[in-house]
Amino acid sequence: MKHEITLHVNGDEYPIAVDPWRTLNEVLREDLNLTGTKFGCGSGDCGACTVLVEGRSVNSCLTLAVEMDGREITTVEGLAPSGERLHPIQEAFVERGAIQCGFCTPGMELSALHLLEKNPKPTEAEIRSAISGNLCRCTGYNKIVEAVADAAGRMKPKK
Ligand code: FES
Ligand code: FES
Structure with missing residues (x-):
């Protein structure tokens, strides 16, 4: 039923x-x-x-x-509901070359959002830990970590 x-x-x-x-x-x-x-x-x-x-x-x-x-x-x-402007995490992924085939990207970006909303200035180790449950079969992990660190600087802190 x-x-x-x-x-x-x-x-x-x-x-x-x-x-x-x-x-x-x-x-x-x-x-x-x-x-x-x-x-x-x-x-x-x-x-x-x-x-x-x-x-x-x-x-x-x-x-x-x-x-x-x-x-x-x-x-x-x-993340970008109007479709006119990408979310800062998405901008960082694009500009840092963190997307290859793109299959892992939505999950990576949401794991990044989860991290950055509770920890606006994560260390590299914290970023790697936050995305440890997301596999990238194109293995572009370094660029993805760089993009998440970059996104941290682009996101406005929550009031
Ligand atoms: S499809 Fe859900 S963890 Fe792989
Ligand atoms: S970009 Fe291809 S799986 Fe990550």
Whole structure:
């Protein structure tokens, strides 16, 4: 039997009926057409599916959609909602050459956002730790670490 839930994604509300076994990743990608969130391993190993739930990074492939009823979810589409201006993290990734195929990028950027919102001036070790759950199969880790450090300087501190 389907469950009636309301997902709050990037500030928008999505009332939806979902089967109880469907993951947040499936519902975001297939029902809401928010395909910026990727699907890689499906087992919590690659981080390609990372989204923020109330500011905390989670693997959407391991999260049931029904558990997300009423929770605030941020996906990569929410980083630059108007589409006119990239988020400072995205600007830094582009300018630092931290994107190759781009498959890991949405998850990396959300892990970076999670880090920078709680730690605006992270050390290199803290950045590496924060993205340790995100695999880049193009292995561009040094550029990604540089981009996150650069993004830290571009983001306005939260009041
Ligand atoms: S697809 Fe979720 S961790 Fe790999
Ligand atoms: S840029 Fe290709 S997987 Fe990271």
